[in-house]
Amino acid sequence: MAGETRVNLKKLKPYGDIMDDGTIQVCFTLPVEPSPEAREAAIMIAQKMGLDQIKLATMEKAADGFALFVIYGNVRHTIDFTQIKVVKIEAKKRSREEIDQIIAEKIGRKLVVVGACTGYDAHTVGIDAIFNMKGFAGDYGLERYQWLDAHNLGAQVLNGDLLEKAIALKADAVLVSKVVTQHNIHVKDLKDLTHKADQMGLREKMIWVAGGPRVTHPLALECGFEAGFGVGTKPSDVASYIVEEFLKRQGQGDLKATAAARPKGGKVPVKISPKKSKKTAKLPSRKKAR
Amino acid sequence: MAQLRLDSSKIDHCRQLAREISKPVEELIDTHTTIAIERATLRLIGVNGAVNRGGQAFPEVNAIIEDLQSEGTLSKGVLYWFVNGMIQKKMTAAELGTAVALRKINLLKLPRSPDEQVKKEARRLCDEAKKFLIRQREHRDSLRAELKDRFDPEGKNGPLLYVIVATGNIYDDVIQAKAAAQAGADAIAVIRSTAQSLLDYVPHGATTVGFGGTYATQENFRIMREALDAEGKRLGRYIRLTNYCSGLCMTEIAALGAMERLDFLLNDAMYGILFRDINMKRTLIDQHFSRLIIALSRIVIHTGEDNYLTTADAIENGHQVLASQFINERFASNAHLTDDLMGLGHAQEMNPEHPNVFLLEIARAQMTREIFPRAPIKFMPPTRYKCGDIFYSHLMDAMFNLVGVVTGQTIQLLGMATEAMHTPLLQDRWMSIKNAVYIFNGAKDLGRDIEYKKDGIICSWADKVLDDTVRLLESIRTQGLFRAIEKKAFAEVSRTETGGKGADGVMRRDSDYLNPFFEIL
Numbered sequence: 001m002a003g004e005t006r007v008n009l010k011k012l013k014p015y016g017d018i019m020d021d022g023t024i025q026v027c028f029t030l031p032v033e034p035s036p037e038a039r040e041a042a043i044m045i046a047q048k049m050g051l052d053q054i055k056l057a058t059m060e061k062a063a064d065g066f067a068l069f070v071i072y073g074n075v076r077h078t079i080d081f082t083q084i085k086v087v088k089i090e091a092k093k094r095s096r097e098e099i100d101q102i103i104a105e106k107i108g109r110k111l112v113v114v115g116a117c118t119g120y121d122a123h124t125v126g127i128d129a130i131f132n133m134k135g136f137a138g139d140y141g142l143e144r145y146q147w148l149d150a151h152n153l154g155a156q157v158l159n160g161d162l163l164e165k166a167i168a169l170k171a172d173a174v175l176v177s178k179v180v181t182q183h184n185i186h187v188k189d190l191k192d193l194t195h196k197a198d199q200m201g202l203r204e205k206m207i208w209v210a211g212g213p214r215v216t217h218p219l220a221l222e223c224g225f226e227a228g229f230g231v232g233t234k235p236s237d238v239a240s241y242i243v244e245e246f247l248k249r250q251g252q253g254d255l256k257a258t259a260a261a262r263p264k265g266g267k268v269p270v271k272i273s274p275k276k277s278k279k280t281a282k283l284p285s286r287k288k289a290r
Numbered sequence: 291m292a293q294l295r296l297d298s299s300k301i302d303h304c305r306q307l308a309r310e311i312s313k314p315v316e317e318l319i320d321t322h323t324t325i326a327i328e329r330a331t332l333r334l335i336g337v338n339g340a341v342n343r344g345g346q347a348f349p350e351v352n353a354i355i356e357d358l359q360s361e362g363t364l365s366k367g368v369l370y371w372f373v374n375g376m377i378q379k380k381m382t383a384a385e386l387g388t389a390v391a392l393r394k395i396n397l398l399k400l401p402r403s404p405d406e407q408v409k410k411e412a413r414r415l416c417d418e419a420k421k422f423l424i425r426q427r428e429h430r431d432s433l434r435a436e437l438k439d440r441f442d443p444e445g446k447n448g449p450l451l452y453v454i455v456a457t458g459n460i461y462d463d464v465i466q467a468k469a470a471a472q473a474g475a476d477a478i479a480v481i482r483s484t485a486q487s488l489l490d491y492v493p494h495g496a497t498t499v500g501f502g503g504t505y506a507t508q509e510n511f512r513i514m515r516e517a518l519d520a521e522g523k524r525l526g527r528y529i530r531l532t533n534y535c536s537g538l539c540m541t542e543i544a545a546l547g548a549m550e551r552l553d554f555l556l557n558d559a560m561y562g563i564l565f566r567d568i569n570m571k572r573t574l575i576d577q578h579f580s581r582l583i584i585a586l587s588r589i590v591i592h593t594g595e596d597n598y599l600t601t602a603d604a605i606e607n608g609h610q611v612l613a614s615q616f617i618n619e620r621f622a623s624n625a626h627l628t629d630d631l632m633g634l635g636h637a638q639e640m641n642p643e644h645p646n647v648f649l650l651e652i653a654r655a656q657m658t659r660e661i662f663p664r665a666p667i668k669f670m671p672p673t674r675y676k677c678g679d680i681f682y683s684h685l686m687d688a689m690f691n692l693v694g695v696v697t698g699q700t701i702q703l704l705g706m707a708t709e710a711m712h713t714p715l716l717q718d719r720w721m722s723i724k725n726a727v728y729i730f731n732g733a734k735d736l737g738r739d740i741e742y743k744k745d746g747i748i749c750s751w752a753d754k755v756l757d758d759t760v761r762l763l764e765s766i767r768t769q770g771l772f773r774a775i776e777k778k779a780f781a782e783v784s785r786t787e788t789g790g791k792g793a794d795g796v797m798r799r800d801s802d803y804l805n806p807f808f809e810i811l
Binding site for chain 2: 027028029060062063064066068120121122123124125128132134154156180181182183185213214231232
């Protein structure tokens with residue numbers, strides 16, 4: 001069709017209503033009274049941010065000595081979308097039934113998952129959403145999995161206590177939730193945990209997973225974890241990852257064959273009842289597994 | 291106001307059940323004390339300093355009480371020892387407090403004045419403390435009268451605009467609180483540093499570093515109250531101040547809040563048990579003493595039932611909230627709180643994608659209003675289903691505001707578009723207040739101009755929740771409150787009678803236990 005505009009991935013720009021218009025909206029406050037000078041200052045900030053054709057939609061008095069702005073403008077910059085590389089979790093998303101089945105068939109014992117919200121963080125919302133039977137957004141929690149032995153230690157668990165508990169329960173995976181982020185307390189706590197785990201020689205023996213509204217996968221990696229899950233994560237996302245990572249470490253990486261060989265939607269009769277947690281497989285070292 | 295036509299005999303039955311549920315707990319309260327009650331007692335008579343311990347300011351009351359407890363002598367009550375010390379040493383409470391905390395004086399090694407003299411002096415000190423609290427209350431009341439104050443417990447003047455500040459630094463909190471007041475906020479809460487409720491002492495002095503909030507200290511209370519008084523005078527509106535009176539120090543926070551003229555305190559009979567894993571006995575004994583102080587100072591409490599809906603599903607568990615409100619009401623009455631001081635809490639936390647969710651939310655909010663007609667109901671905003679989509683979030687808050695104004699809620703904690711992202715920025719709060727001002731004004735009399743259809747979705751839902759509540763309260767009465775909590779009666783949380791933090795701070799009172807506050811509060 002004539003006049004059709006297509007996205008140029010080599011020079012990607014924000015989209016408003018015309019391809020490559022570069023339109024974005026920003027809202028911010030300046031700690032000065034609203035005034036013609038304040039308006040000019042806001043526009044200058046937008047210019048320095050790389051915006052053209054700046055439209056100052058509103059200047060409001062948010063409080064004495066504070067002016068609030070909403071600004072629209074067109075970004076000058078472009079991004080080469082084809083060159084972007086992102087570190088992300090590479091686990092296939094599976095259902096609870098699939099995950100239980102894989103553990104039953106390939107591992108033959110329950111995987112032990114221990115989770116907590118650590119340090120002085122008192123917010124159990126995240127860890128509960130992942131663990132509690134009921135789960136989150138219609139996705140059942142880890143406690144509901146037949147082949148997971150899930151232990152939610154709750155909030156305000158000190159790192160040392162979490163590690164002791166993980167040893168006592170013979171954890172295969174440790175899940176840490178961090179909600180409070182003021183003064184980067186979440187980063188400090190997460191790093192402290194993996195540091196302690198290193199000292200205790202636990203790092204290679206367990207799978208380390210971090211989660212929370214401000215936790216990203218790269219941040220988790222930076223803190224010495226193997227995976228990080230952010231907002232909107234469902235229990236089955238976490239379980240999918242744990243199972244795949246566990247098998248990868250055991251040298252049974254490729255799950256696709258098994259999944260494909262199975263009749264779609266058909267229930268595979270798994271009659272073996274889960275044995276009480278007993279470490280059967282000796283885990284290869286983390287570095288070797290990668 | 292539109293009515294749901296709830297069956298009043300069922301409501302009466304619920305109140306009767308709550309009365310029966312609280313009975314065994316009252317016996318526990320009457321025969322025990324805790325380290326926190328004894329510390330609050332000392333604070334009330336004027337021991338509010340701190341000593342240096344390991345480079346940190348450590349409250350004198352903790353130093354004094356710890357020493358008495360380790361000697362096994364606290365079951366007589368701190369005043370039994372301390373007032374004798376004041377007589378023997380001819381010192382004021384503040385002077386003796388410092389000397390004992392520094393271990394320059396050992397209360398147990400002093401000569402003993404006649405019991406009658408100690409009792410009389412203790413009574414005099416407590417009467418003085420009570421007079422001081424009454425003066426503070428009257429000072430607060432005169433400020434309210436002098437300025438415009440549109441607070442009406444029954445919510446007849448529309449919901450109060452209530453927002454939080456949480457920078458971690460009390461001086462930054464002041465800037466944010468003033469800005470919020472200028473934008474239209476009527477009440478400000480300074481969120482506490484996360485997990486302060488688990489500290490078994492109240493930090494001392496002004497603080498500038500906190501996590502997820504700012505420490506509740508006497509000095510921080512004073513700084514914020516002074517700032518809000520000044521801002522209120524400038525704006526010609528009284529601005530209320532809120533803090534958190536839960537956790538291991540709920541008695542002391544009540545005392546400090548009363549001294550520093552706070553208006554609202556979050557204070558729940560069971561919150562600490564369920565959400566902070568504080569020992570049941572400790573919590574139930576402490577909440578009573580804290581509420582005795584609160585009742586004298588006529589501070590409005592906010593109960594914490596809104597929290598149930600963040601851990602348990604809000605559609606399925608409305609009856610848990612209502613049952614808990616009846617229990618909180620009973621415990622509050624036992625501590626002499628009048629109905630107009632009971633800010634019973636609940637929240638709009640149902641799944642926003644549920645069909646007719648607003649009808650169910652209206653039913654819940656409306657029935658709360660009708661069942662507790664004189665209580666200043668506290669209505670909490672959506673948090674559970676909030677995520678980074680601030681536009682959708684702002685819309686959820688708008689609907690929450692509409693439900694609040696239609697159903698006559700009294701104290702509306704305004705939702706923030708950036709909930710689940712960060713502690714509110716200045717502009718977040720401004721936007722949220724503008725949202726509320728618009729809706730509270732535009733739908734001011736909507737609740738008075740509509741009727742709920744008989745047997746419609748709203749009325750039927752309210753009936754169902756009330757029926758479920760009766761059943762839950764009956765089962766709690768049968769099992770007893772402790773056992774019921776163990777069996778997850780509330781918020782899908784289980785706690786045991788002997789478990790939880792702070793259990794070692796509970797003591798059975800000796801026959802010669804001395805604490806005149808129990809007689810005069």
